Amino acid sequence: MNNRLLKIKNLQKTYDNKTYALKGIDIELNKGEFVVVIGPSGAGKSTFIRCINRMIDPSEGEIVFDGVHMEKVKGKSLRQQRSDIGMIFQHYNLVGRVNVIKNVLHGRLGKMSFFKSALGLYGEEDKREAFKLLQKVGLEEHIYKRADSLSGGQMQRVGICRAIVQQPKLLLADEPIASLDPKSADIVMDQLKEITTERNLTCIVNLHQVDYAKKYASRIIGIKDGMVVFNGAPSKLNNQMIAHIYKGKEEQMTLTPQEESLAYQEQEVSSYV
Structure with a gap:
């Protein structure tokens, strides 16, 4: 029995035909996984999950969700596929x-x-x-x-x-705790993990915070400069790899929620300029 829900192959995205936000992402997800995507602002995390449900159109590559090529569907077929993909937003x-x-x-x-x-x-x-x-x-x-x-x-x-x-069959959460205080963030992540686990729902969550990723994820994907540099169990994510992912942006791992929210908003704006 095929347990795979999502297959992404050579996913690329450029906004200006010069600079690539995503540079060839290859990932497969099985049903029931709780995957956390980590990386600093500008790494491509938001672009990645927004390509999955076609909030952003990919430049190249394949996105096969539940057997359907998301990069090819349009109109009514796209709306139908999107109805099986839930979305949780930062704001x-x-x-x-x-x-x-x-x-x-x-x-x-x-x-x-x-x-x-x-x-x-x-x-x-x-x-x-x-x-x-x-x-x-x-x-x-x-x-x-x-x-x-x-x-x-x-x-x-x-x-x-x-x-x-x-x-939905797939749930996407784009920085769901970036605007929250630590206590509220704990409650939100606890509820999200509990509900998705009870329903065996596949979930992809974008986060800056490595400690939350290690606490909640069944698998962590690290993205740096539009490329996957880590894909594995939380126990395999060592300090050396964390330092590599956040090199030059180490301060983002310890930002206050308010500062983190502003940094993310700045990246959202710059992504469309």
Whole structure:
């Protein structure tokens, strides 16, 4: 039985046909893995996972998700494939004026008909699942509050619920704790790991923090200058390799959450210039 969910071959991305953000990534992921991608700002981590669900179009290479070439699909087929890939963002991407449970239910939109999604006609089963997930992450008392009234850590837990209620086969998390204080980051990572493990859900998480990667990952991928320089078990990631990955940017491993968030935002801007 084939347990492989994702195969990436020679993935390359350039924004200007000169400088490459990704330089030939080759990776395979099996179902149920919790993979953490580490590396400093500018290494290509965000570009990497955003190519997987085609938020960014790759320049070259193959991305085979659940047997389908993501780099080739378009239109309705692309939307259908994306509905099986959940996404958690650094800055939450919630609708602030909308209450918590409706934000979670937005995760179902990709699996609903246009008519039902336009009118927000969610099924009772979807509503029960959304409430169950919010209970799971300790937010049942906040379900009718506006999303923008919550703390950052609470908003990120709503983001996790929204992605999970989508019932994806793959979950991508792009710097989900970079904007959080350490206590909130611990809660978010605990919940993310627990829920994905319970559901045998494949998850790829981008992080700066090596200590979090070692604590939560079943496998760590280290990216430096757009290339994979480490791919293995957390126990195999030694100090020498960590020093190589972050050489010249060692300070990023100990940034405060606020500083780390700013560094990441700067990289996001520079990636599109």
